[in-house]
Amino acid sequence: MTSASKSQRKPRGEIERLRSGSLRVRVYAGVDPVSGKRHRLEEIVPAGPHAEADAEKALTRLLAQRDEQRNARTRATVNQLLDKYFALTRVQETTKVNYESLARLHIRPLLGTVPLTKINGETLDSFYNVLRKCRARCQGRKYIEHRTERPHECNEKCKPHECKGLSDGSLRKIHAVLSGAGKRAVRWGWLGVNPFSQADPLPAARPNPQPPTADQAAKIATEAWKDLDWGMLVWLAMVTGARRGELCALTWDRVTLKPGAGVLVIKSSIAQRGGRTWEKDTKTHQQRRITIDDATVSLLLAYKRHCAQRAGLGDEMPGKARIFSNTPDGSTWLKPDSVSQRYARMCARKPLKWDMNIHQLRHYSATELISAGVDVTTVGGRLGHGGGGSTTLRFYSAWVAEADQRAAGVLSARLPELPMGLRPEQELRAGIELADDALYQRIAIDLRGAISCGLLKVGDRLPTIAELSTRYAVSLNTAQRAIKSLEQAGLVVVSRGRRATVAPVGTENSANVTRLSERRQTALS
Structure with missing residues (x-):
């Protein structure tokens, strides 16, 4: 866009009128130290009755910003x-x-x-x-690119x-x-x-959990159990969803091995940087209790006796002994990086030959629980996620949607029969159409699942259209369409200039209710 005329000029800045009627405010701000180019601060003021006054304010603000940068009280680099x-x-x-x-x-x-x-x-x-x-x-x-900076003979690396x-x-x-x-x-x-x-805002992370399937998990467990110590660690990772550092830090006094009341307490984690390891707080700085099933309790009891006999301690291990250790008495912990490397090597070789990492077992535990109908808040608590389940929803929204769809199917099977002469096809012909675009439906289903499980409560604000567009990699129109479908269903309230919020229970869009009622009457007649 080129300027048509300059309405006003100041010694340290200028205001230009563009062909559209808008005003462009520009302030010279020195020379860029990297590129050597002249740098200017700019701001566009939309056309309107107060455009000139707003442009003057913008010019004053940009001049102040430039002066604050130039006249800072430091010469630090x-x-x-x-x-x-x-x-x-x-x-x-x-x-x-x-x-x-x-x-x-x-x-x-x-x-x-x-x-x-x-x-x-x-x-x-x-x-x-x-x-x-x-x-x-x-x-x-x-x-x-050499494999090392030390003197060496080059090879394929x-x-x-x-x-x-x-x-x-x-x-x-x-x-x-x-x-x-x-x-x-x-x-x-x-x-x-x-x-x-x-700096321009950097793109938000796009969660893409890729847990092993149930069949893959069974094969992984079978392969791991070829070594008793390794099999117990992989099994516990599947059952609890604990992080690798948390598993390395476990001690026997943090496990309650009683049938029907098995509990594992996560209090700390092992951190590693290079060859150095140390014990630290958990990622969220909170301890958590994870209930374990009777089968896992029996496995841990047998494994505990095995460890004690191997160390020559009878049938009991010291409470402070590490459950997973390279020493018989459990006095040392495993290195988290070594655990990850061993798991990756196991999956990469025959008979598995998969490219996987141990963190995916954490994803597996979460997705299996959500698919089984466990609420997101409980799953987040077992995994040690912060935010009352919001992190769990963000990373595992696909499986929340799956659980919500299954719940809808169960409810549909229990509903009373439709009136005589009324068929679902007639409802569709009457105008209640399902969209073919799965992208907007996926967003709507995920949000509906968050509302139905209580993660989003009455009055809570939904993510903005821009946030949904970025998170799901869709256009703004697709994200807007998803919110519109929830509004029509009476699940959210949308006001001009404000973010959508969860509607009170039992309320619906009155206009939408009227339309649906008229269409049903037409179909029955």
């Missing part, structure tokens, strides 16, 4: 900010080590020497664009470099580090505004 941020931030050690690794490998080499006052939207766009293209920042160079960009998950973590550090800089008085907030 990104490196200096990160040094202080990591020294003062309080997070779990595993998270901190991971963030420091991302900073060392990707943030510091590109932005480390850049002054904080020079960070702007264009700089951040260039930064993320480089990381999306190649994590090694090769800039198109061709070279050999030393290959020509292939560009591989960082995943969206890694980019979101990098943005979390920069954004968190920028917030601290504002709080410390280093800056007037957080420069890292100018």
Whole structure:
């Protein structure tokens, strides 16, 4: 779009009138330190009776933003900010080590020497664009990637470099580090505004759980039981859905082995970074109790006696002994990475020959419970998910929908017969049509399942149209259609300019009820 005329000009900024009648406000904000291009802050003000006044306000706001960035009370660089941020931030050690690794490998080499006052939207766009293209920042160079930096003789593991960009998950973590550090800089008085907030929002994660089928799970268990210790660990992962680090941390005094009252208590987890391991809190910093069935109780009792006899301790193991250990007395814990590697190797070799990881057993436990009709809140509690089941719903919505559809089928079989002469086909011809588009139906079914199981309660707000569009990878119109179908069913209330909310129990859209009544009367006649 080109400008037709300039309605007003100021020494440090300008307001341009576009052909559409809108006003474009532009402020010169210096030179980008990475690209060397001139950088401007811009804002478009829609046409209207108050457009000129709004444009003046926007110009003042952009000038203030530019001045806050230029006249900040610090000359610190990104490196200096990160040094202080990591020294003062309080997070779990595993998270901190991971963030420091991302900073060392990707943030510091590109932005480390850049002054904080020079960070702007264009700089951040260039930064993320480089990381999306190649994590090694090769800039198109061709070279050999060696298996080690030490002197060696090259073999098939030393290959020509292939560009591989960082995943969206890694980019979101990098943005979390920069954004968190920028917030601290504002709080410390280093800056007037957080420069890292100018980055474009990164795409949200799309959950895609891929649990083994029931048949695959049976074959995995059969293969694992060839080794008693390994089979017990894999079985417990299937039954409880516990994380690998939580299984490694289990001790015998955290298990109640009574028929009809078997309970496993998750209190801690084993973390690993390289070759170093340590015991820490669970991911949600809360302990949880998981009920186990009688068959699993019997297996654990037999396994406990086996471990005690192997260690020469009679029939009892010490309470503090680890259930899964490389030493007979249970004095040491297994390394989580070793557990993952062994599981992947077992699945990859004959007779299985599958590409799987042990975390999928956690998905298997969740999906089997939901498919069996267990409510999402209970499943989330067993898995240790936060948010009262919201995390469970987000990751396993497909299986919530399956359970909801099965519930609808059970209810349909128990309903009274339709009046004589009324057939479902007549209802369809009367205008109550099922959509062929499975995309919007899937969204509607998932939300209906969340409402029916109580995860979304009366008055709760539904996700926005944009959030649903991103989560399900559909168009905005498809997401809007899903909300509209729930409104027509009387499940949600939609108001102009506001997010849809769950409707009170028993209320329906009156206009929709009237239409359905008229159509049924027509069909009967």
